[in-house]
Amino acid sequence: MTSQRTRDRMVARLRERGIADETVLAAMSAVPRHLFVDAALASRAYEDTALPIGFEQTISQPYIVARMLECARAGRELARALEVGTGCGYQAAVLAQIAKEVYSIERIAALAEKARANLRGLRLRNLRLVHGDGYEGLPEVAPFDAIVVAAAAPQVPQALLDQLGRGARLVIPVGTATQELRVIERTAAGFRESRLDAVKFVPLRAGKG
Numbered sequence: 001m002t003s004q005r006t007r008d009r010m011v012a013r014l015r016e017r018g019i020a021d022e023t024v025l026a027a028m029s030a031v032p033r034h035l036f037v038d039a040a041l042a043s044r045a046y047e048d049t050a051l052p053i054g055f056e057q058t059i060s061q062p063y064i065v066a067r068m069l070e071c072a073r074a075g076r077e078l079a080r081a082l083e084v085g086t087g088c089g090y091q092a093a094v095l096a097q098i099a100k101e102v103y104s105i106e107r108i109a110a111l112a113e114k115a116r117a118n119l120r121g122l123r124l125r126n127l128r129l130v131h132g133d134g135y136e137g138l139p140e141v142a143p144f145d146a147i148v149v150a151a152a153a154p155q156v157p158q159a160l161l162d163q164l165g166r167g168a169r170l171v172i173p174v175g176t177a178t179q180e181l182r183v184i185e186r187t188a189a190g191f192r193e194s195r196l197d198a199v200k201f202v203p204l205r206a207g208k209g
Contacts, residue, residue: 089115
């Protein structure tokens with residue numbers, strides 16, 4: 001259940017569900033998801049479902065990861081990308097296959113360390129993990145070509161909008177009791193927002209833990 005063939009079947013299901021970006025699909029195929037879940041759940045790693053990773057957090061289902069990264073990329077080459085909510089490190093690893101330079105920020109220190117351990121064997125030299133407040137982003141290394149947020153905010157954080165480069169995209173779940181996936185693109189005239197699927201994410205919390 002942890003072989004390349006199993007990952008290929010996962011990618012085939014993503015295609016069936018409408019993921020068409022071959023760069024994203026290749027990235028999903030390349031990253032061994034079972035390395036990012038507890039050993040007891042390894043047999044379920046390639047199911048299209050979210051799984052618990054401790055600290056009241058989850059690893060997102062493969063379809064949602066692919067959907068968000070496809071929206072973030074929008075067929076463009078990504079030089080620098082930011083992920084908010086490292087979690088176990090899986091989505092950061094996939095994003096590192098797509099963008100030349102990736103920063104990922106996690107507010108829970110123990111979870112950030114767990115992600116570092118999960119990622120160590122992959123030796124992704126273009127990925128930097130940061131323990132910090134996701135609401136603030138990383139202004140010191142902005143602007144970003146894409147920002148992907150792996151937790152739901154009650155409203156879109158202004159700090160993340162400010163860190164988008166021209167033509168860049170922010171992909172974020174927004175809402176509390178009900179949530180929707182939004183894509184905000186920075187244009188010459190301002191920001192253009194699209195509202196996509198209904199989703200279910202853990203809440204985005206401020207501060208560091």
